[in-house]
Structures are given as C-alpha cells and as structure tokens.
Amino acid sequence: MLRQLKTKPDIAKKFLKHNAPKLRSHGKNKKHCKLCGTTRGMISSYALNICRRCFRDNAKNLGFKKYS
Template sequence: MGHQELYWSRPRKFGRGSRSCRVCSNQHGLIRKYGLSKCSQCFRQYAKDIGFIKLNLMIFLQRIIQGIYPMKNHDTFLYIK
C-alpha cells in the first residue's frame, strides 16, 4: 500500500477533517457558531453583508451607562439612568 491509498483512506464523518468553509473550502480557523461554517478570513470579508457589526467595548459600556442598551439582571431588564 502506497501513500496515495492511505492518505485519504478513512471516511471523514465527524471531527475537524469533516468540516470546511462553505466559501473557500478551507479547514483552518472555522467559525461554526450560529451555523456560519465560515473560516475566519471569509467571516471578516463577509461580516458586514451577513449583518454583524464591530463593537468597541468602551463605547458599548458608555452606552449601557447612558441607558441606551438594556442590561439583563436575572429575569428583568434594568435601564441605567
């Protein structure tokens, strides 16, 4: 048995080898959260088209303090004034 017969001989039904990016078929840096199945490079390229926004943590915390975004505390939403 040579290298060609053994290289891709076992079936890839689960694990990292079975998943790839749906855009470029890359297997590295795969983002599977929310069913994206995109590599990190393709995600950065298409994030705005999908609807993701880049959020600065300091601006987000300032808006929470101003009461623009709700803060979840147990089962109720608290708006800080």
C-alpha cells in the same frame, strides 16, 4: 480523466465508486469553509460554517456589527 472510459460505462462506474471522497463522521476534514474550502480557522457558531478570513470579509453583509 473519464474521457478514456466513456466507451466503457461499467468500468467508469466502478472508477467513480472507488475514487469518491471518503465520507467523514468526525475529525478535522469534516468541517470546511463553504466559501473557500479551507479546514483551518472555522467558525461554526450561528451555523455560519465559514473560516475566520471569509468571516472578516463578509461580516458586514451577514449583518454583524463591530462595537468598540
């Protein structure tokens, strides 16, 4: 996308400034899974910050044990 603006550095800088993702202070889109990027089913406890699906896949590697 920036290939056309390579010869125009000032315009490219302005383009990047106005198209940067909005910094969220609160709300659903502030938290997202650090493995897959989804915002649904987030687990924030123990500072995991991953979704429930990635947690199921990686729980053993993270050191969690399943007691029945």
